[in-house]
Amino acid sequence: MIACCVGLLIADNKYNLFSPARVYLNSIVAPIQYIADAPQKLFSSFSENIMTRQALVDRNQQLEKDNLHLKADRLLLGQLQSENKQLRELLNSEKKFKYKRMITEVMSLRSDPFTHQLLIDKGALNGVYLGQPVINEQGVVGQVSQVGSTTSRVVLIVDATHGIPVRVQRNDVIAIVHGSGAWDQLKVPFVQSNADIKEGDLLVTSGLGGRFPAGYPVAKISRFEYQEGELYATVTATPVADLDRSRYLLLLWNDDPLADADLTLDTPELFDAPVQ
């Protein structure tokens, strides 16, 4: 029996035979996860209920102020958006800025000690799909790695198996950010030693690869070192989002811009035709 177990398990792990069944398997254990999460939820809703009136008034005022500022910014954003659209129309390139999104709550349950992942309380019934980008108000958090019917798992950008295409906001140098396995560190491999990257540079998603929409902040460069004779520079970065402290996350529905794009190469004559 043991031998049978071993053979079966190794085969399943290596070749990922279970991935279609994962939705149903995850749905089976979801009730247990909700039971384990219930006391925490109850406690937090309880502590929200017993705030003093003064605290509520203060918070309300603060939120009103924030709201005013954000609305003012939004006025400008609408203006910029239409301007950007016009400019892009002039250049004949299209880019969408609006994505469907959904707020989700983190279920702070224990996860596998070898990986960095979070459990969220939205699943396939809410339209969550594999590889869906997940952000919070500070930046990119990760992507959905397993889907159940009412829960899903998010693998964080710091996980050792995660990679994300980015560009430096200052000068559009592109790179790839890999997780390092530590909570607050990311690796940026294969950076040329003479690349124009400085400490403190903000890395934003480049949108290459089609999974993450372009333009969301991912990390800040924390160290750039180059040793004489090495092929590449050692670059590390810290994620901008508080990965271990966020309670609410945003799920984005990224309509892949490459999905319906015509990727066949155009005949060069078409572009080289002289302008009349």
Added chain:
Amino acid sequence: MPLFNSYKIIYLSFLVCLVAAIFPLPIMFNAFRPDWMLLVLSYWVMALPHRVNIGHAFILGLLLDLLLGSILGMHGLLFSLLAYFTSINFQRFRNFTLVQTTLLLGVFIFLAKLGLYWIASSMQEITLHRPYFWSIFTSMLIWPWFFLFMRFIRVRYRVS
């Protein structure tokens, strides 16, 4: 005691331990969380090897894999191996004193953790954090009380 009733108690204890295994704790204490599943499994396999066997261990391991989101079968394999080893030696283990079983359990948990680490590291790139092994000591601290409590439950509800 009818069979159904014994299994009711056993499965209830499994459910409670599954919940305890993933219950949210502050990050500081997370590494000290005892391995509840290993404790409850080894207790039942030692006490009632004709009721709880390798099949149970395998299913529970799979459930734990799903709950933790680890590679499917990691815990299933380790739990069934430990259950097998315990069930062929249960006569001997029953005659051990509480101190001896505590030490034995420490060794078991250490082996299980080592096995989990080995499987995980052969499948994917991982980093080992030092607190990973601390839960062995908390499990060993908990075990005597857990053992006495489970025996009390078993005698009280006449699970056999």
